[in-house]
Amino acid sequence: MALETTKVFPTLTETPKARFRFDGMNILRWTILIVTSIIALFPMYWLFANAFTPITSNPPLTPILVPAFKLDNFERLLANNKFYLNWMVNSLVVACVVTAFHCLFDTMAGYAFAKKRFPGRNLLFVLILSTLMIPIHVTFIPLYLINRQLGLIDSLWALILPGTAWVFGIFLMRQYIQTLPGELIDAAKIDGCGEWGVFRYVIFPLSLPAVAALAIFTFVRSWNDFLWPVIALNKPQNYTLTVGVANLQGEFMTDWGIIFSGAALAALPMIIFFLFFQKYFLEGVRMGALKG
Amino acid sequence: MTAVRAFIKKYGWSYFFILPSFVTFMIFTFVPVLWSFVISFQDYSLVRGGKWVTPLYANYVEAFTLLNGIFIVAIRNTALYTLFTVTAAILLGLIISSLIQPLGHRLGAFFRAAYYLPAVTSALIVGLTWAYIFNAQWGFATYLTRMVGAPPIRWLSDPDIAFWSVVLSAVLTMPATAIVLFSAAMGGIPREYYEAAELDGANPIRKWWHITVPLVKSTTLYLVVLYTIASFEVFERIYIMVPSGVGNSTQTIVTQIYNNGFKDFDFGIASAQAFVLFAMIALVAIFQFRALRSDVEY
Numbered sequence: 001m002a003l004e005t006t007k008v009f010p011t012l013t014e015t016p017k018a019r020f021r022f023d024g025m026n027i028l029r030w031t032i033l034i035v036t037s038i039i040a041l042f043p044m045y046w047l048f049a050n051a052f053t054p055i056t057s058n059p060p061l062t063p064i065l066v067p068a069f070k071l072d073n074f075e076r077l078l079a080n081n082k083f084y085l086n087w088m089v090n091s092l093v094v095a096c097v098v099t100a101f102h103c104l105f106d107t108m109a110g111y112a113f114a115k116k117r118f119p120g121r122n123l124l125f126v127l128i129l130s131t132l133m134i135p136i137h138v139t140f141i142p143l144y145l146i147n148r149q150l151g152l153i154d155s156l157w158a159l160i161l162p163g164t165a166w167v168f169g170i171f172l173m174r175q176y177i178q179t180l181p182g183e184l185i186d187a188a189k190i191d192g193c194g195e196w197g198v199f200r201y202v203i204f205p206l207s208l209p210a211v212a213a214l215a216i217f218t219f220v221r222s223w224n225d226f227l228w229p230v231i232a233l234n235k236p237q238n239y240t241l242t243v244g245v246a247n248l249q250g251e252f253m254t255d256w257g258i259i260f261s262g263a264a265l266a267a268l269p270m271i272i273f274f275l276f277f278q279k280y281f282l283e284g285v286r287m288g289a290l291k292g
Numbered sequence: 293m294t295a296v297r298a299f300i301k302k303y304g305w306s307y308f309f310i311l312p313s314f315v316t317f318m319i320f321t322f323v324p325v326l327w328s329f330v331i332s333f334q335d336y337s338l339v340r341g342g343k344w345v346t347p348l349y350a351n352y353v354e355a356f357t358l359l360n361g362i363f364i365v366a367i368r369n370t371a372l373y374t375l376f377t378v379t380a381a382i383l384l385g386l387i388i389s390s391l392i393q394p395l396g397h398r399l400g401a402f403f404r405a406a407y408y409l410p411a412v413t414s415a416l417i418v419g420l421t422w423a424y425i426f427n428a429q430w431g432f433a434t435y436l437t438r439m440v441g442a443p444p445i446r447w448l449s450d451p452d453i454a455f456w457s458v459v460l461s462a463v464l465t466m467p468a469t470a471i472v473l474f475s476a477a478m479g480g481i482p483r484e485y486y487e488a489a490e491l492d493g494a495n496p497i498r499k500w501w502h503i504t505v506p507l508v509k510s511t512t513l514y515l516v517v518l519y520t521i522a523s524f525e526v527f528e529r530i531y532i533m534v535p536s537g538v539g540n541s542t543q544t545i546v547t548q549i550y551n552n553g554f555k556d557f558d559f560g561i562a563s564a565q566a567f568v569l570f571a572m573i574a575l576v577a578i579f580q581f582r583a584l585r586s587d588v589e590y
Contacts, residue, residue: 025496029391036388037406040466043421044410046432050424059430105312112309119303124310131321133577135525137549138566141331141559142324148338165320170313195305224414226528227546231554242416246532249420263420267413274412278405281412285472 044267051264055257073261080258081251083236084265087244094156094240095222098163102218103211105164110173111203115185125174131167140231147232158232159240163222169214172287176210177203213284216277220270241266332563351564358552359540363565366543373459373544374523380463381519382512385470390500392471393478404472411468415528422461423448423533451541454534458542462529470515477511478504517580521573545569 050059051074052067078084112118113125143162144153152158180203188202204211226242233239239247248262274281332351334342345351356363392403410418425432426447437445447457481504489499505512527546534542543551545565553562 109313118306139324142327
């Protein structure tokens, strides 16, 4: 952030005339930026435009570019699909539990790897970090067998438990906590804090910016997850939103309005979430990557 | 005994802090990976459990020869998909972030948010939307071809075209992470470099090619690896855009693993194929480690 504010100055001191002059470079710049951002945003826009326009069978041959701002499709979606709200609740429950787990336990592990010295520390860290290059697909068959053995297939536990093994959070928290001064820990100990007290009252509160980024990433990742849920869930009432939406296509072949509105409604919470917390999103992308 | 007690007193809390994460990694990552490796040498049935195959590598042979070598087609498709999407992501990321860079704080933040917005949506829903854009009757792409008077294209049902429609949709999904990371890297380049180049009379293209591109090299490398691994694992987009596989012309590595594992329940072959994927990703990761070793401090 600091880097960018310093960059604002030269721009501000220039005259507006100099900033917006119509030379070839600027015309090219704005053309590319506008065209590519329209291409980036168009699919989502079109999905929402269709979702908010009453459609029953086939959409019109001339594409809908301006929505009618009517909720007919959504009403039919919720009336004809008795499980849609279940799916939403399922997605929400799984994402919240997995996120809470990561916020607490990744911060704990990140703290230990960043600030503590203990036998096997480097080996354990490398071992955990090595899972970054394991494609998750390698684990699906044994995970299926384990969950089947435990009777968890077709329950939300089958999504929650494996969802807790994701190394990114530990890595992110370790990177962040490493930047906190060690004197704070010593000072807290002198003031009578025990080991847990140091974590609870010093490390965790100071790590909140990184925890926020971690929470957002974990939540979005869990909400958008598809392949493992589609393997682990069989009964329609147990689906999460992504699995449910994928199946709308088979169930409501002829009613495109329902399919459009179902997909749009599944995407909407994350889009709103992003619009509110975009600073944390983009900051988190940087934190997770650049320091590695 | 006192030694044990002293050890626990000294290090007990450290192990306590990593215990929950470590246990979940053991149960849900390490054990499954090892088990999967075992299954890749077995004929596994849900009723009978695992039975070693003879010869031991039989699943790996069958993985490649099954259905006239469809897995080889899947690997070729995955490689082509990776080639096109990674190249496009890096080029678009570099160009777009460079164009955003001089815009000032607010406009820059606005554009970065605009490019990032679609990335918070599930790959499944993005794929679903592209499937509608390519709908043969009322899709937006179909409308565009009709407008320019071109003959109708069966975007997602012609075996020669379907795979390329999916690639096109992936290329046109702007590289959100690349734009954010390139922007951050470019923000860190000292302005003096550009000013010095201007004094020497360098034009914008030369400044870009000789200053910006070389100085974000480590970010480029990181992103190449990130996008390559993500492309190796492509699944949702294929699953939802071309569910039938269009005569197997659109199979990728992960759709093969999914079909063999969870449609045909042939766990041995699916595991063998998953380890082929693992090996491919490990190679990329080793390449990254070697290339980055020089300029990353730990």
